[in-house]
Amino acid sequence: MLRSPRRSPSRPPLAPLALAGLLTSALLAGCGAADDAAPARSESSPAAPASDRATGADGADEATGAEPDPDAPTGWGPTEGELAQARETVAGWDAARLAGQVVVGRYRGTDPAEAAALVGDLGLAGLSVTAENVVDADQVRALTAAVGEAHAATGRAWPPVLGVDQEGGVVSHLDGVATDFPSFATAGTVVETDGRAGQRVVRDAAEALALELRALGFTWVWAPVGDVTVGAADPTIGSRSPSEEPQVASRAVASALRGYRDAALASTVKHFPGHGSVTADSHEVLPLLDASLAELQARDLVPFRRAVEVGAPAVMVGHLDTRAVAPGVPSSTAPEVYDLLRDDLGFEGVAVTDSLGMGAVAAVPKPAVAALAAGADLLLMPVDTRRTVGTLTAAIEDGTVPRERAEEAAARVVALQLWLARTTGEVAVPEDADARAAEAARALEEAAY
Template identity: 60%
Template sequence: MNGPEGERPVDRTPHRHRGLRPRRSRRGVVLGGLGLLGAGALGSAAAWAGTRLTGSGGDVASEATGSPVAQRSSAASSGPSGTDEPETSTDTGTDTGDTAADADTLTSWGPTLGEVEQARALVAEMSAAALAGQVIVGRFASPDPTVPAALVRDLGLAGVCVTPDSVTDGEQVRALTAAVEAAVRETRPDVPAVIGVDEEGGSVSHLSGVATTFPAFATAGVAVTASGGAGRRAVREAARWTGTELRGLGFTWVFAPVADVTVGAADVTIGTRSPSSDPEVAATAVTSAVRGYERAGIVSTPKHFPGHGSATVDSHESLPVITSSLEDLRARDLVPFEAAVAAGAPAIMVGHLDVTALETEGLPTSLAPEAYAYLREELGFEGVAITDSLGMGAVMATPGSAVKALAAGADLLLMPADTSATHDNLRRAILDGRVPRERAEEAATRVVALQLWQARAAAATPVPEDVTVRTQQAAADLSTAAYG
């Protein structure tokens, strides 16, 4: 039965307990685990992308018509988000046991199998230099649109992150994002740009004075606690309209929502950026936000896996050490991330944290294969894993951090301290095998497929002329749901 918000309850059963049984996502029926990129057939793409087909006579996974993404797919019907259970159709295999996947079948994280296969084909033709660029979101600090455009064009980057140093007013921001989009089209006409921004609300609002002001995300947790279904709806609509407003400014990604569970005063970094100190409340707020951003046609990025809320050191300055047991992490920090995966999060940001329960060599989670393996295999996440900024103190002292992150399992590398040097290091690492080409192609394929989804979702969800008025109302409604 759907809740008051029109959402089904989130299945937070740990992925490790699902075994090889199909699990229902909002976008389709999938099996856990990623296959390696192999033959070009859609069946192979299905196995890799998170929608695996059974053998002869087995069920063929199909899209979830209740999802906004499904509604935008050419094979889906219209209707409000989350109002219907996922539908499955059956199809028999050939005499040899092969089954053909419908290109419109949706993965658990957004793109269709056709988009995954399109991305795979585009990536297969890329040089090592192009592959290196496709997995980097560049760093720059200038309001001049020609600066990021030149960076993207020269290095073939996936895109850039816009920071306060690069923002003056709305007209300038639109000119900047348009210049970046045009530069990406010059280098890769078929691949939309990654143009991201930290716009969480509260203290982390990098478009302050340009975008609508929202309260800190802690307000979302208060709203779902104080107002139940109305609170969840307010959180969802706040995400929907801030995401839509960001799209009107030319953004395709938002580095939000924060999925960290704060421990209170000892938490020196996250604080009110966290939705709650209660894992279940935080999970509910994150779920609603992910669904709201999806409705807006923008890529959301729950962060900072596996949870920064209990860190007593700021990772912007040095590497926090979290000594909680895996049992404690499962009971607290990981709960909102499980919920985000179940809600269909398209991307998750991996933080720079030394989590001893996951990795024993003192590596930041963003560089640790064990962290990505847990995210994939235990939580069942199949979308884009993006690092936190690689220009932060927690990883700056680690030589070759970008190469190590990509080899460990990251798909997208955010804001390395020196974008040009990082690009060259990655190019050489792909050529000499420190990063196997298969790993680089896997990462780039996820990024390209997600951008194809974002472009399709955005095209189906035009930004209305009164977006500012609607966004301001959503901000006011969130505060009302929280505090009356």
Template identity: 55%
Template sequence: MRRLGLAAAAVVAAGALAGCASDGPARPTARESASGPPSTSVTPSTTSTPTTTQGPAQDPTQEPTQDLGEPLPWGPTVGELAQAHEIVAAMTAGELAGQVIVGRYAGTDPSVAARLVRRLHLAGVCVTNDNVVDADQVRATTRAVTRAAHHDGRDFPAVIGIDEEGGTVSHLRGIATDFPAFEDAGLAIGQHERRGRQVVQQAAYATAQELRAFGFSWVFAPDADVTIGPADVTIGSRSPSSDPKLAALAVGAAVRGYDDAGLVSTIKHFPGHGSATVDSHRTLPHIDASMRRLEHRDLRPFARGIDAGAPAVMVGHLDVEAMAPGGPSSVEPKIYDYLRDDLGFEGVAITDSLGMGAVAGIPDLGVKALEAGADLLLMPADTTTMHRVVKRAVEDGTLSRDRVEDAAARVVALQLWQASASQDDPLPADPAKVAENAEAASAALREAAYGS
């Protein structure tokens, strides 16, 4: 792979966007304060009406200039996305196939994860509790993966992700701070909206700083599912609320907290797993709600998260009758079309784990997901086989190289953003302070949810 570094961003982007100039800030501040006005309704995107204000005459033959430092709605700047397109255009088919896969690996040896990333040119890996021993071993793993990506010719961070939602879903239990389940976020906001949103945002910020201190660049949280209660056998307390408004506010606050700390967050499991009565880890759930019901309940937290600047959305494995009957949603173009066209999402669409029972036995699963609109394939059952299948599909034209380049460019742009955003929010010099802040944020969330 041709090495393109962070220092070359302005040069590469200027070449991709001829005549562009940057006179704006290199990095935006937080997208929205926690006390900003909520927007929890699902409204399809529409074409904007051109302004009628009289302005200076422009030469119609001159291309409009773009500010390379202008942030896109999902985080990266115009320049970072342009740089990402330059990077992926220079990739071989094997490198390109790897850049749209986040792999799984067995065991606790950091070198195993590192070799997988370098050999298959993977975007990165997902670390689970099966890969974890203690704090030192976790840091050794993230360092090894980071070095592997660098040795593969990359000057942007690897995707080093983890499910760290709080409550029952914590793959760093006993190592990182014990945050409560995300249902406490909805409870806190229900008790006092303004204060609740502040503590939720702070909890996400503290979680993100702690994960960054361990070497992670992504978190597969927050959960945006609206639970239906006891019949919901999978999500439960992972959901912020059974009330769509509270769930939406919690998701928006959490996204801003992660974003402020320079960690990539992922709202999940689109278009909503909270009403599923079977577990997609085992089989394909059928969602029979009407479209009106989905828009009123399930989709509202996703709309709110996207409005707050969510950089990534995880698409679940669901048979959603009103949107794409038959499913699974992770390989259905109509699902991605709704996400992009109706909700206006421009960031990275990542599948739920491709090793789950709901998608078992589907031929060419990764190719189908990419064709449908996915940008990143999460944890295939066999990472090496998935890479080989995607690489072959790109080489023989079964899968459009343009489609895969578009997907990979989003992933790379987000990693360029992560590198820059984390520099803008440096971690405390004393590691103990990171843990202290996380403990305080966890306690504040519990207190806001239940009172003292």
């Protein structure tokens, strides 16, 4: 991210990896679940842990033959009914519409009309706003409103993806517009030193940050960071990581995810399978994640596994050469990495790529096509948004990306947008969201020191 289908039958299962995942999950269930349990809070739209119940292609429960309860949670945000509605909606779309629905675009400049035209013309899922698109709060609200209107004009009765990299600390694209929260490392310090009380502080801070983003018109945040940093040898993540300790990072991530959910803002834990232990910057090159499967399970994957358990709606897949899983290629374009996320960690939500404008994927001829075919659901910030949508359309039409894969991706994205439509109507944005955010940022800072 800028600083500022299920496994194919032809691919063998990752049996050793799955076994390691089951063992790790069992250990976490025995010692980790209680560690990051937060005090009880009323949940307007809880994301329950993912169900083990298998369903067939028609949505029926394979064990009982009964239709699933439409109000039952999927485990990552939307209900079973919203997911079924999303699948039915995208089933009749042509290739161009499917292609647009899985892309979050980028644009240059600050003119809201240009941003709206890009989303409306291409039928994009939405837009990611960066610092170069920002002037002041009024302009940001005008931009998000214009994109929302253009999105609605295409006949989609759900909010667009209006995302922003607003982690706190060094990665805050709304500098001078939104509250300056401390880095996520501060959250790690708070949960490590103050236990459950610290987790409440982190959760409240994430909720306040999210409500302020919603007040500006955003629907999605590209946070929290789930990477476990190795400290000084990590040139990219550093203080963006909550901790060098996997269990501490897990508690911080879980608390933040709950806070974002409390505020009805979609969130994205990143950068799977873990960017904190590599010594190169994926903005420039393809970093080597040279860890064994056992090391990944014991360190890098721990916060992501916990994120899935608490109902993360989206996971960002980074651009990493993950030697133990898919050597020599960016993880964002590797089917084996999506298998790891889905089959080993049990994630059923939206898999988002890191920005496709980064140096790590510059050598991939058609990175958006490769990522979608591999298992990504949402393609973030390609270098040329218009050209990318055209390339994806052709790939769906000629079968390079099977239509079933494109529909699966689009349906997951739409389902989460339907969740947004419902929950944003249930959770009001307070008039003093900015003041509350400022107070929450101070409380987080004070709790750490």
